[in-house]
Amino acid sequence: MLTKAEVQDLRSLQERRGREALGLFLVEGEKTLSEVIGSGFPVERIYSTRPVSPEESAGAPVTEVSGPEMARISGLPTPSPVLAVCRIRRVPLSPGGLDRGLTLALDGVQDPGNVGTLLRIADWYGLDRVVLSPDCADLFSPKVVAASMGSFARVAAHSAALAPALASSQAPVLGCDLKGEDAHSLHPRRDAVIVVGSEGRGLSEEVRRHVTAFVTIPRYGRAESLNAAVAAAVVCDNLRRVSA
Amino acid sequence: MLTKAEVQDLRSLQERRGREALGLFLVEGEKTLSEVIGSGFPVERIYSTRPVSPEESAGAPVTEVSGPEMARISGLPTPSPVLAVCRIRRVPLSPGGLDRGLTLALDGVQDPGNVGTLLRIADWYGLDRVVLSPDCADLFSPKVVAASMGSFARVAAHSAALAPALASSQAPVLGCDLKGEDAHSLHPRRDAVIVVGSEGRGLSEEVRRHVTAFVTIPRYGRAESLNAAVAAAVVCDNLRRVSA
Incomplete structure (x- = not known):
């Protein structure tokens, strides 16, 4: 009782x-x-x-x-x-924490279902870590946990202010955007940060300043955009194809 | 008033x-x-x-x-x-309707958010049509309409029993599955049906019988699976890369 x-x-x-x-x-x-x-x-x-x-x-x-x-x-x-x-265990992002390996950084992704799906994608593609900006949905919300299908427990996830972390990153910062380098032409990179923005607004201005290359998924039809999690998965798939 | x-x-x-x-x-x-x-x-x-x-x-x-x-x-x-x-306009799938072009077929995708996201993906990748099995979420439900971000109005979408439609298809039927041909090695195909199953169950037995090639997205980490919409997008991206 x-x-x-x-x-x-x-x-x-x-x-x-x-x-x-x-x-x-x-x-x-x-x-x-x-x-x-x-x-x-x-x-x-x-x-x-x-x-x-x-x-x-x-x-x-x-x-x-x-x-x-x-x-x-x-x-x-x-x-x-x-x-x-x-x-709850919150592991701070250590200085230089983005320099090695592949990072997925979420810039203001507020929908908890999307955050959970992004953790699952990072887990599937074996990324080294996920970094959530403070305005993302809370990593420990029940909807994030449910949508991640257990991946929240397997992926190293950190909350951190993105702009300073990206500013000091030795790894190139790839920003998912509607204009940029064709994702099908990505160069192999063992170390990289892939940044995805919020559904409505895309990447924030302060994060855009630290992007070293914008990446675009080629469009063959008429939709204006792709869901943030879908876009991140396609970019991860293209990066793994050439880098793995 | x-x-x-x-x-x-x-x-x-x-x-x-x-x-x-x-x-x-x-x-x-x-x-x-x-x-x-x-x-x-x-x-x-x-x-x-x-x-x-x-x-x-x-x-x-x-x-x-x-x-x-x-x-x-x-x-x-x-x-x-x-x-x-x-x-509501329901356009029946005509006989031989899957023979030409690229089709995305949804086999029992019940989550309306996923169905809407899949319509958006079909729109982005310029597929020729989407076919929903009768046990999918209703194409005209408010959640499907919202998640599609307007794509429901641009994509030709049909409801049809999948097994008989696939049985008579001249186009190859690619089934998204956890075991199959590496999506990174897809052959160019101008005509193809990509079938995705439900989140929980995957492809149904009666649909599996008509699949001519199973396709798997290479996994680099530990997640057990990808979300159905994410998987469909990655397969579309790989197919467009070689076929466009």
Whole structure:
């Protein structure tokens, strides 16, 4: 039986303020939880409407709850049988942190579904890290976690002001834009930062100043633009093709 | 002043049943409406909280409404100043309709955001048509229309049972799958059907039987899969690179 205070705490984790206050976030769904545990991400506690084996919980304490209790603590319209509470770990971007390897930098991507999808893309293409500007959707929001399909636990993700980080980057900075170098002609680069902007506005002015090459995906039809996550994936695919 | 019956009719268009009953669907948002009008798609009527110029309405009758009235007829949490009503046109896929050009076929893609994004991708890559299996999200749902960013009005889209259409296709059928030919080694094809499956299940068994080549996007990291729309975009990009 959950206490009222416990329910309140768990419900507060739906909002950024609540997560910051408690230093915790939620992982909902059996598939995502198994990916999180499989990737060694530490889980503080699991709430479940069914028995959970020690392998499944990776040793985290399990609280069995009723269906109605799960509905009260879940943020999903159709709650899953499991809900896990994990501790937020924010790893600062170290100085020179963009110099080596491939980075995906998100400049004001506010839609949490897009941020989650971008983490999944970075994971698929084996990028070394993802950097989120402070005005992106919160990395630990339930929608980001869900859309990332477990990738949030496998990808090194940092929050950082982009302009100063890009200014000091030794690696070239490739900005996804509607005008620029043809993505099909990308040169091999083992070290690079790929920057994508927000859906509505594109790359911010202060970030544009630090872009060393704009990259455009060739268009064969009439759509005005591509979704930010789609554009990032196509650029990653082209860069991996020549650099891998 | 809107009548109660008019409000009820407009609200019924949020649901598939209501749209089928009236043969109408909604377009919300100034940007999407301008793209729809720009592409010559006929608009039956516009509701607006501000004056609309004849160029903007393309001659469609305009009803000025108050902010609270717009809130009652809009499906958006934050209503836009304009809402348009358009007539549903369903164009059947003609026999041999997949034989020429490039087709994107959606096999049970149920998320309306994904269907809209896929229409936008088909539009960007200049594909000749999109075919939706009957269990896809409805082409005329407000979320599909919004996510397509106007592309629904520019792309030839058909609903059709996929298995018989693919069975009679003269064009090769490329199935996006986790195992198959490397997308980076695609051969040029002027005529082809690219099939993407649903997020959870992938391609259905009956569709798989008609696939002539499975295509896989090379993976460099650890994510288990890519989002259906992302995968389709990467395959389109690779196919256009060699075929354009």
